[in-house]
């Protein structure tokens with residue numbers, strides 16, 4: 563089965579798997595991240611994000627996001643985010659339940675926050691009855707497949723900082739963003755004032771590994787303890803670090819992301835002219851959102867699984883991954899074209 567449901571439906575990139583096998587070299591290594599692989603991964607994060615970057619390897623994205631936001635907030639503080647943010651709609655209430663974090667949500671049209679959203683949401687400063695905003699979290703690339711530009715990011719960091727807030731990036735798809743922007747990671751994080759990043763590797767071809775990368779010195783105080791308390795400290799840490807090294811040492815992260823982004827662009831181009839099909843979001847990374855004629859989604863889904871994103875409008879989401887091939891995209895477009903033709907004739 564090959565489909566467009568999620569970039570997590572894809573397997574592990576063979577180069578990542580080989581790196582894990584190589585780390586399993588028959589010798590013992592210190593546990594809990596005190597191993598040479600973790601040290602190397604930390605070095606690579608400094609190479610990609612700048613010399614002040616401190617990184618902590620984590621198991622998964624939800625845990626990394628929640629622990630990162632928790633690190634920044636005192637008990638009365640909260641997190642500004644888009645209504646569509648993964649932290650709000652797809653983390654099962656973990657920020658609230660596990661992190662004790664109130665999310666201060668705001669509606670957007672494209673999944674992107676602006677300084678105006680911050681101004682409207684980070685309010686009642688000094689009012690003891692209101693949760694005090696402390697973190698602004700954005701997703702790059704967003705849950706809707708859109709992308710923040712460098713000037714937009716800089717404006718957000720300024721708007722956050724002038725209110726004493728920190729800017730967190732949920733980078734579950736940060737490699738897709740870097741590939742789409744054609745920029746190194748630091749150019750759209752460290753250099754524009756982002757304070758901390760959840761670095762996603764799993765969708766980029768890892769088996770399962772993420773990291774929280776602090777870019778503002780001092781913000782990670784106590785994070786070692788918080789990570790353990792949040793159940794995100796891996797005992798056999800070398801096997802998580804080996805995955806990050808495989809992606810970040812050379813250009814595997816970029817190749818994987820470019821493949822996924824190119825597949826989404828090809829898919830969008832293939833369906834744009836089809837009668838009754840409307841692509842609803844700018845296609846800027848590895849996702850395509852669309853509204854289809856009635857019955858089309860159901861008839862194609864069996865062969866190529868994907869999700870209905872919005873039950874009310876019928877909007878669907880198609881995700882491309884590091885292993886999506888042009889032939890698979892063309893096959894999917896052909897199936898959609900056939901279904902649209904049948905729908906038009908009925």
Ligand SMILES: Cc1ncc(COP(=O)(O)O)c(C=O)c1O
Nearest residue numbers: 622623624625648701705732734
């Ligand atoms: C925007 C975003 N953030 C974070 C995550 C990480 O989630 P998980 O806990 O499944 O690794 C995902 C995965 O779907 C995501 O799409």
